[in-house]
Amino acid sequence: MTTYNNPANQQLTPTQRTKIKRVPKRANYETKTIYNILDEALICHVGFTANNQPFVIPTAYGRVDDKLYIHGSPASRMLRNLNQGIEVCVTVTLLDGLVLARSAFHHSMNYRSVVIFGTATLVNDTEEKNEALRAFTEHVMPQRWQEVRQPNKQELQGTMVLSLPLTEASAKVRTGNPVDDETDYNLRIWAGVLPLQMIPGKAIADERLIEGIEVPEYVKNYSKTTSS
Amino acid sequence: MTTYNNPANQQLTPTQRTKIKRVPKRANYETKTIYNILDEALICHVGFTANNQPFVIPTAYGRVDDKLYIHGSPASRMLRNLNQGIEVCVTVTLLDGLVLARSAFHHSMNYRSVVIFGTATLVNDTEEKNEALRAFTEHVMPQRWQEVRQPNKQELQGTMVLSLPLTEASAKVRTGNPVDDETDYNLRIWAGVLPLQMIPGKAIADERLIEGIEVPEYVKNYSKTTSS
Numbered sequence: 053m054t055t056y057n058n059p060a061n062q063q064l065t066p067t068q069r070t071k072i073k074r075v076p077k078r079a080n081y082e083t084k085t086i087y088n089i090l091d092e093a094l095i096c097h098v099g100f101t102a103n104n105q106p107f108v109i110p111t112a113y114g115r116v117d118d119k120l121y122i123h124g125s126p127a128s129r130m131l132r133n134l135n136q137g138i139e140v141c142v143t144v145t146l147l148d149g150l151v152l153a154r155s156a157f158h159h160s161m162n163y164r165s166v167v168i169f170g171t172a173t174l175v176n177d178t179e180e181k182n183e184a185l186r187a188f189t190e191h192v193m194p195q196r197w198q199e200v201r202q203p204n205k206q207e208l209q210g211t212m213v214l215s216l217p218l219t220e221a222s223a224k225v226r227t228g229n230p231v232d233d234e235t236d237y238n239l240r241i242w243a244g245v246l247p248l249q250m251i252p253g254k255a256i257a258d259e260r261l262i263e264g265i266e267v268p269e270y271v272k273n274y275s276k277t278t279s280s
Numbered sequence: 281m282t283t284y285n286n287p288a289n290q291q292l293t294p295t296q297r298t299k300i301k302r303v304p305k306r307a308n309y310e311t312k313t314i315y316n317i318l319d320e321a322l323i324c325h326v327g328f329t330a331n332n333q334p335f336v337i338p339t340a341y342g343r344v345d346d347k348l349y350i351h352g353s354p355a356s357r358m359l360r361n362l363n364q365g366i367e368v369c370v371t372v373t374l375l376d377g378l379v380l381a382r383s384a385f386h387h388s389m390n391y392r393s394v395v396i397f398g399t400a401t402l403v404n405d406t407e408e409k410n411e412a413l414r415a416f417t418e419h420v421m422p423q424r425w426q427e428v429r430q431p432n433k434q435e436l437q438g439t440m441v442l443s444l445p446l447t448e449a450s451a452k453v454r455t456g457n458p459v460d461d462e463t464d465y466n467l468r469i470w471a472g473v474l475p476l477q478m479i480p481g482k483a484i485a486d487e488r489l490i491e492g493i494e495v496p497e498y499v500k501n502y503s504k505t506t507s508s
Contacts, residue, residue: 097325099336108327108371143336253475
């Protein structure tokens with residue numbers, strides 16, 4: 053969904069933090085998989101520790117190549133000591149379906165998630181900040197940036213942007229049918245998957261929209277599902 | 281969406297951790313609002329600190345009255361010192377729409393989120409564990425529990441369940457139109473909201489399903505949107 057060129061697919065080296073221990077067959081360390089999930093999802097959950105207390109804040113983000121830009125302002129709590137950077141864990145989850153097994157115990161969900169560890173640092177450079185805001189906008193709605201009023205100096209100064217390298221990351225993906233205990237397959241209980249998808253409704257024009265402005269095609273045809 | 285009786289609506293007292301500082305008009309401390317969001321969403325993001333490192337893990341959950349039960353096993357990392365309980369921040373986010381403003385800067389999202397702080401403790405009592413598993417199953421798919429094979433002793437023993445009191449929690453809700461700078465309302469740029477909704481597709485029967493078992497009505501008519 054991004055308008056940026058993807059770097060060539062690459063296998064990230066699992067670290068102690070990113071190595072998936074539980075159901076390791078679901079693990080994936082390919083940047084192609086990781087970037088596709090990041091590009092399709094719309095919200096990330098940023099985790100950080102302040103005064104020994106964990107915080108998890110949902111926020112918008114954008115990806116440019118192997119960098120994740122996070123909107124800093126919603127997480128103002130974490131920004132106090134930010135000049136030296138802050139340790140974060142950023143998690144993005146796409147829910148793809150409900151997995152209905154024959155036993156309560158084996159109920160599950162189909163999902164694709166990415167967990168990123170690293171030090172997020174404040175973006176000070178105005179040009180990079182502008183690029184990050186472009187990534188935010190294009191991430192939410194491709195083709196939007198070129199059409200809207202772009203950030204002025206004051207807005208750029210007033211926006212906190214954090215940059216996180218996408219070097220220590222892993223994806224985890226579950227797909228397909230429920231897995232039941234062998235003896236349970238004889239039970240006369242319906243089992244299968246109910247797929248779930250984020251679907252756009254009909255665009256609602258702003259009350260103060262100037263008359264005669266049509267809904268853009270990129271809004272009408274919006275779809276967040278990556279085909280790749 | 282739960283099959284449990286809701287306790288009477290109650291105003292939670294904001295604490296230093298839950299008091300919403302950024303855009304406080306979006307804050308809501310009513311249990312009715314908080315519980316509705318928790319009941320509608322399917323996945324929570326559990327944040328905790330281990331060795332000074334923040335972790336954010338997506339996982340399933342269920343609510344029973346003023347308790348949140350979290351599936352412990354995906355977060356095995358946090359379970360090592362769990363006998364004394366673990367400080368967590370659990371965040372649940374529902375994305376309701378993309379807010380397209382006339383300026384890049386004022387782009388936003390409509391969302392409903394809940395942030396819960398507290399000490400999660402291991403559930404050891406078998407009966408309470410069974411009740412938690414019932415809550416997980418009914419949370420994912422109401423009416424499912426009574427139809428499936430219920431957990432046996434071994435499964436109950438093998439499932440880690442954490443309990444978190446819903447006493448220190450807050451909701452944050454954004455709805456409605458973009459808010460543009462006054463001068464930008466004259467721009468000939470389409471602005472408004474693109475609603476997003478999690479929509480179920482057609483149920484996919486398990487490959488090994490015994491012939492002749494129909495898709496249950498509660499699966500066919502599944503909807504995660506709370507009408508309340």
